[in-house]
Amino acid sequence: MAFGAKLAAGVFMLASLAGCDKTPSGAAESSGTTKAASSTEAIKFVTTQDGSPLEIKPELFDTPAAKEFLATGKNPYVGKDDAIAEGKKIFQLYSCTQCHGPEAGGQVGPALTGPNYNYAKDATNKGMFETVWHGTNGGMGAKGKGLMDPSDPNNGITPDELLKVIAWIRSHGQLTGNEDAAS
Ligand code: HEC
Incomplete structure (x- = not known):
């Protein structure tokens, strides 16, 4: 099927990650020959709600940092002062402050600084990205982009902005979130 073939490279990468959940078994084998195809390699996103596949349009990853993240799961902005300052803004x-506090230490919503999370995957940048992008069943x-207000496709946070926000959040905690990124 087209979907599987397109994401074959990403599935292949994820299949080699220990502790990776919900990797469709057999997908990598059945379409492994397409790995060298022209489409760029991409990580495979899953929802935080139930781990089902989460499709995010590749063209939304429109900066060098966002493209690197899409390819590797690594957030290049972590530890970068300029990006962290932008992430704070x-x-x-996006009113994250109202629920998570001005320093992400928690208010109505939980603290985001870790190292322990409601969703263990939020210790990784890919996991936190998925949680913020697609939300949770528990109030987040x-x-x-396009999901925050479904009636307005231009509403919502872009991948590049979200990576900066995550870099800012990481600057308050002990984790870089890149520890378990696909390499
Ligand atoms: C209306 C309140 C509200 C706003 C606004 C909000 N959140 Fe949340 N957020 C929550 C609640 C409540 C939870 C707990 C959800 C759960 O446990 O399922 C949560 C959970 C999270 C988590 C998961 C934490 C964990 O322990 O796993 C992350 C990450 C997060 N929010 C980031 C953000 C970011 C970044 C923004 C801004 C773009 C934001 N949130 C905006 C209420 C909010």
């Missing part, structure tokens, strides 16, 4: 702009709304 974006965190305020989807913030991804």
Whole structure:
């Protein structure tokens, strides 16, 4: 099927990650020959709600950092002062502050600084990205572009903005979130 073939490279990468959940068995084998095809390699996103596949349009990853993240699961902005400063502003702009506190230490919503999370996957940047992009069943709304307000496709946070927000969150905790990124 087309979907499987397109994401074969990403599935192949994820299949080699220990502790990876919900990797469709057999997908890598059946379409492994397409690995060298022209389409760029991409990580495979899953929802935090139930681990089902989460499709995010590749064209939304429109900066070098976002493209690197899409290919590797690594957030290049972690530890970068400029990006962290921008991430702080974006965190305020999208009202994350109202629920998670001005320093992400928790308010109505939980603290985001870790190292322990409601969703263990949020210790990784890919996991936290998925949680913010598509939301949870426990009160965290989807913030991804086109998802935050389904009536307005231009509403919501872009991948590049979200990576900066995550870099800012990581600057308050002990984890870089890149420890378990696909390499
Ligand atoms: C209306 C309140 C509200 C807003 C606004 C909000 N959140 Fe949340 N968030 C929550 C709640 C409540 C939870 C707990 C959800 C759960 O446990 O399922 C949560 C959970 C999370 C988690 C998972 C934490 C964990 O322990 O696994 C992350 C990450 C997160 N939010 C990031 C953000 C970011 C980034 C923004 C801004 C783009 C944001 N949130 C905006 C209420 C909010």
